[in-house]
Amino acid sequence: IWRRYGLKRRCAGMLSEWKVLVVFSSPTILLLLLGYPITWVTRMMLARIPNGYDHLAIINAAAPWGTLIVFLVTTIGTALMPVISDLIGKGEQKNALKLTWKMFRVNTLLVIPLCLFVCLLSPLILKIYGKGFDSGVVTFCVIALANGIGTIYQPMWNYLVGAGYMWTN
Numbered sequence: 001i002w003r004r005y006g007l008k009r010r011c012a013g014m015l016s017e018w019k020v021l022v023v024f025s026s027p028t029i030l031l032l033l034l035g036y037p038i039t040w041v042t043r044m045m046l047a048r049i050p051n052g053y054d055h056l057a058i059i060n061a062a063a064p065w066g067t068l069i070v071f072l073v074t075t076i077g078t079a080l081m082p083v084i085s086d087l088i089g090k091g092e093q094k095n096a097l098k099l100t101w102k103m104f105r106v107n108t109l110l111v112i113p114l115c116l117f118v119c120l121l122s123p124l125i126l127k128i129y130g131k132g133f134d135s136g137v138v139t140f141c142v143i144a145l146a147n148g149i150g151t152i153y154q155p156m157w158n159y160l161v162g163a164g165y166m167w168t169n
Helices: 014-047 052-079 081-089 093-129 133-152 154-162
Strands: none
Touching: 014 052, 052 081, 052 093, 052 133, 052 154, 081 093, 081 154, 093 133, 093 154
């Protein structure tokens, strides 16, 4: 099939890419492999306490709203990742750090009002889910704020990735 399309397989130089696997891919895979099982175990533990399924239902109702905050902020931050990487590649770490701190301030200015807005709407949002969810306003707000605070540091994460410090991350 390779020859049909005029392609040639080249294995030479493959081993020279080992550093990318160790420095970049391994920490990323470890992070992903740890995240899902930890989430599963903590939710399983929550389900086993008295009224655990009620609490779990509230968390599952709040989770997409926290994810929405993360999505909005990281979409903007991820767009700057190539710029930061380019600056670091050119040896302009000072400019990359300046841009990182500017984005940190922008994230903070975006995230805090967005989280507060979602928290203010939480009683209305939880009513959509039905009876019994109205007791989850505090949980809903904690999840929204935790997701928001987690996204504020996104520019720092972008800088560390661009600089090749995945293990530090």
